[in-house]
Amino acid sequence: MLSWKVGAVTVSAVVESLRIVPDAVQPVFIPAATPDALRRIAWLAPHFIDADGRLRIAIQALLVEAPGLRLIVDTCIGEDGTAPETAPFLAALAEAGWPRDSVTHVLCTHLHFDHVGWNTCLEDGRWVPTFPRARYLFARIEHEHWSGRDDHDAPAILARSVQPVLDAGLADLVETDHRLSAEVRLVPTHGHTPGHVSVRIESEGHSAMITGDMTHHPCQMARPDWATGFDSDCAQGVRTREAVFAGLAGSPTLLIGTHFAAPTAGLVVRDGEGFRLVTG
Numbered sequence: 001m002l003s004w005k006v007g008a009v010t011v012s013a014v015v016e017s018l019r020i021v022p023d024a025v026q027p028v029f030i031p032a033a034t035p036d037a038l039r040r041i042a043w044l045a046p047h048f049i050d051a052d053g054r055l056r057i058a059i060q061a062l063l064v065e066a067p068g069l070r071l072i073v074d075t076c077i078g079e080d081g082t083a084p085e086t087a088p089f090l091a092a093l094a095e096a097g098w099p100r101d102s103v104t105h106v107l108c109t110h111l112h113f114d115h116v117g118w119n120t121c122l123e124d125g126r127w128v129p130t131f132p133r134a135r136y137l138f139a140r141i142e143h144e145h146w147s148g149r150d151d152h153d154a155p156a157i158l159a160r161s162v163q164p165v166l167d168a169g170l171a172d173l174v175e176t177d178h179r180l181s182a183e184v185r186l187v188p189t190h191g192h193t194p195g196h197v198s199v200r201i202e203s204e205g206h207s208a209m210i211t212g213d214m215t216h217h218p219c220q221m222a223r224p225d226w227a228t229g230f231d232s233d234c235a236q237g238v239r240t241r242e243a244v245f246a247g248l249a250g251s252p253t254l255l256i257g258t259h260f261a262a263p264t265a266g267l268v269v270r271d272g273e274g275f276r277l278v279t280g
C-alpha cells in the first residue's frame, strides 16, 4: 500500500481498482488525450500511460490519519451486493488498520458515483452507512446542485450513497473551505463539479494536497487545458488546474492524485508551457 508522511499526518491509498481507459472511452473521458498526443509527453510513461499510449487510472480511497482524525477521502464505486464482511475493499481497509468503526470522518470531494460508493453498504436489502461512527462531510453547494437535478444518474446516486447518511443523522453539509482540524482543511476547486473540493494538509512545516477530480490524470498537468467529458464547467476546470498547479510549482507541497496510478504522488514543477509531476 502506498503511504506518505506529511509531518504528523500519514496519507495512505487503498486501491479499489486499476484500469486502462479503453480506446472507446478515451474520446469521452479526456477527448484531447489521444494516444499520439499522450506519447508526446514523454514523462507520462511508464506509470501513467501504457505502451500503446492509453491512460492508466486508479479508483482509490485516500486515508488521512491526523491527530484526532481518521478521515477517508472519497469512497470509490462501492459494492454490488457483496456482504460488507466479505467485500475486498473493506477487507483491505481493515487490513490497513482501518476497521469500519474506527473511521471518524468521510469526505466526498464531489458527488459522482466513483467517489461516494462505499458511503453505504447493503444490509438486509437496505443501504445503510458503512462507517457508523463517522461524520460524513459533503460540500453544501455540491449537495444542493445534485439534489436539484434529474440527469447524470444523480437521483440514483443520491438515493443509494447520500440520503441514507443524511437519514442516519451522520451528514454535515459544510462550506468549501471547511477546516476539519489544525492540520486538515478543504479548499474549493470548482469546475469538475460546482461544489468540488480538494484537501489541503499542513503539519510541522510539511504540506500536501489531495486533488479529488480537479485533475483526473497527470497528462492534465502538461496540458491543464485538457478537460474531461464529465466536467460541469470546462472553462472553470481549466482555470482551477492552472491556478492550483501554478501555486504549487516549485514548492515542497506533495500533490496526491485521487485517480493517479502508482506512484500517485509527487512534486509539481513547471515544464515548458505546462507542468510536470516529479515522483519518487
Ligand SMILES: [Zn+2]
Pocket (backbone or CB within 6 Å): 112, 114, 115, 213, 259
Ligand atoms: Zn472520479
